[in-house]
Amino acid sequence: MATPRKAVALISGGLDSMLAARTMLEQGIHVEGINFFTGFCVEGHTHAIRAKDRARPKRNNALWAAEQLGIRLHIIDVIDEYKDVLTKPKHGYGANLNPCLDCKGFMVGKAYQWMTENGFDFVVTGEVIGQRPMSQRKDTMPVIARESGAGDLLLRPLSAKLLPPTRPEREGWVDRDKLFDFNGRNRKPQMALAAAHGITEYAQPAGGCCFLTDATYARKLTDLWQVRGSKEYELDDIMLLKVGRHLRPRPHFKLIIGREEGENNFLEGYRRQFTCLRPISHHGPLALLDGTADESDLQLAARVTARFSQGRNAPLVQVEVTRQSVTTRLDVQPLAEDEIPHAWYI
Amino acid sequence: MTRHTLDARRLLCPMPVIRTQNKIKSLAPGDIVEVVCTDPGATNDIPAWCRMHGHAVIGTETRSGEFIITVEVGKIAG
Numbered sequence A: 001m002a003t004p005r006k007a008v009a010l011i012s013g014g015l016d017s018m019l020a021a022r023t024m025l026e027q028g029i030h031v032e033g034i035n036f037f038t039g040f041c042v043e044g045h046t047h048a049i050r051a052k053d054r055a056r057p058k059r060n061n062a063l064w065a066a067e068q069l070g071i072r073l074h075i076i077d078v079i080d081e082y083k084d085v086l087t088k089p090k091h092g093y094g095a096n097l098n099p100c101l102d103c104k105g106f107m108v109g110k111a112y113q114w115m116t117e118n119g120f121d122f123v124v125t126g127e128v129i130g131q132r133p134m135s136q137r138k139d140t141m142p143v144i145a146r147e148s149g150a151g152d153l154l155l156r157p158l159s160a161k162l163l164p165p166t167r168p169e170r171e172g173w174v175d176r177d178k179l180f181d182f183n184g185r186n187r188k189p190q191m192a193l194a195a196a197h198g199i200t201e202y203a204q205p206a207g208g209c210c211f212l213t214d215a216t217y218a219r220k221l222t223d224l225w226q227v228r229g230s231k232e233y234e235l236d237d238i239m240l241l242k243v244g245r246h247l248r249p250r251p252h253f254k255l256i257i258g259r260e261e262g263e264n265n266f267l268e269g270y271r272r273q274f275t276c277l278r279p280i281s282h283h284g285p286l287a288l289l290d291g292t293a294d295e296s297d298l299q300l301a302a303r304v305t306a307r308f309s310q311g312r313n314a315p316l317v318q319v320e321v322t323r324q325s326v327t328t329r330l331d332v333q334p335l336a337e338d339e340i341p342h343a344w345y346i
Numbered sequence B: 001m002t003r004h005t006l007d008a009r010r011l012l013c014p015m016p017v018i019r020t021q022n023k024i025k026s027l028a029p030g031d032i033v034e035v036v037c038t039d040p041g042a043t044n045d046i047p048a049w050c051r052m053h054g055h056a057v058i059g060t061e062t063r064s065g066e067f068i069i070t071v072e073v074g075k076i077a078g
Helices: A015-026 A045-049 A061-069 A079-087 A100-117 A141-148 A188-196 A215-228 A235-240 A261-268 A295-307 B015-025 B042-053
Strands: A006-010 A030-037 A073-077 A122-124 A245-250 A253-257 A275-279 A287-291 A317-323 A326-332 B003-008 B032-037 B056-063 B066-072
Touching (some): A006 A015, A006 A100, A015 A030, A015 A061, A015 A122, A015 A188, A030 A061, A061 B042, A073 B015, A073 B042, A079 A100, A100 A122, A100 A141, A215 A245, A245 A295, A253 A295, A275 A295, A295 A317, A295 A326, B015 B032, B015 B042, B032 B042, B042 B056, B042 B066
Parallel strands (some): A006 A030, A030 A073, B003 B032
Antiparallel strands (some): A245 A253, A275 A287, A275 A317, A317 A326, B032 B066
């Protein structure tokens, strides 16, 4: 009996990548999954932070999907390598800071590299023509194949019949007749195929699997870059952009204010790296001050923090301020609602 | 058999899994690694990753808000 051909499948945790991998399994291909962590994945972080999300399943969708498929999944940290993709996208950004076309090319390229290093034969993705305005169009799909280096070793089983035959099809490793011609944003064919395979539960990212597509997040990241004067970032920076209210009362500092207990607990882990404010006379949020602040700035920061405490209508709120391990207490009058200009919100 | 500890505190999903995966690559079958996490999601994700890669979770416990997941490295690489 011939050794089965081996494919590495990009697994996001969504339905399309599950179906693509499943289609290959049905054809007797040995499939292993690969998933890349850029730091911007909505997956995981948010449901681990916010108390309101605690009822949601605390699972990594890609791992869960791979387990449903009965395949191994390799999760690869690409945080550092991804910086170039995000800060210098050859094909530009989508509606926000999402460099979708460059991102897809990068991920397919990394999967192709993994394929060659691990003795696999081809790369599989769940891409569907017309599904995404930037990266999943008939004219951009060849760009991804070419720029990733994967060329005709990149197979998209769900739209394969609408694309030129790839090497796995030409060589007979897979049967092209059993692939699909899905096209456009209509999800019914995928749902029907899922039902045919008995796949009843799957994550529904609906394009929302990446924070870079989110307008609010993109605004915060733009602010970070503008203040720094360069498009540099570390993992902690981009994590903190996902948490809390971000207000910039002065050009030289911003406040990150926890919105609820889960976020306060998360921000607590950063209290040694930032000036930290917390109301102590009333229940209230933990706030981190990012930037430089003189005494009058600290007063203002404490008044803003007090505004978001339960003492917002009290004449005075006592706020504990810890800076470089030195703790002081400030009695401040909380800012009134109309004293916080909308422009402060990032 | 050697025993190892992996500090994955303050890391959020999927970083604890990635660190576990990378640590296990350097270990031998039968070795034990205790992964210390603060993200509750890791208590699902690390066992799921272990199941699919042939490693055994031999203990999970919670101590002072931290989750300790003990993994015995299996015979299958990676």
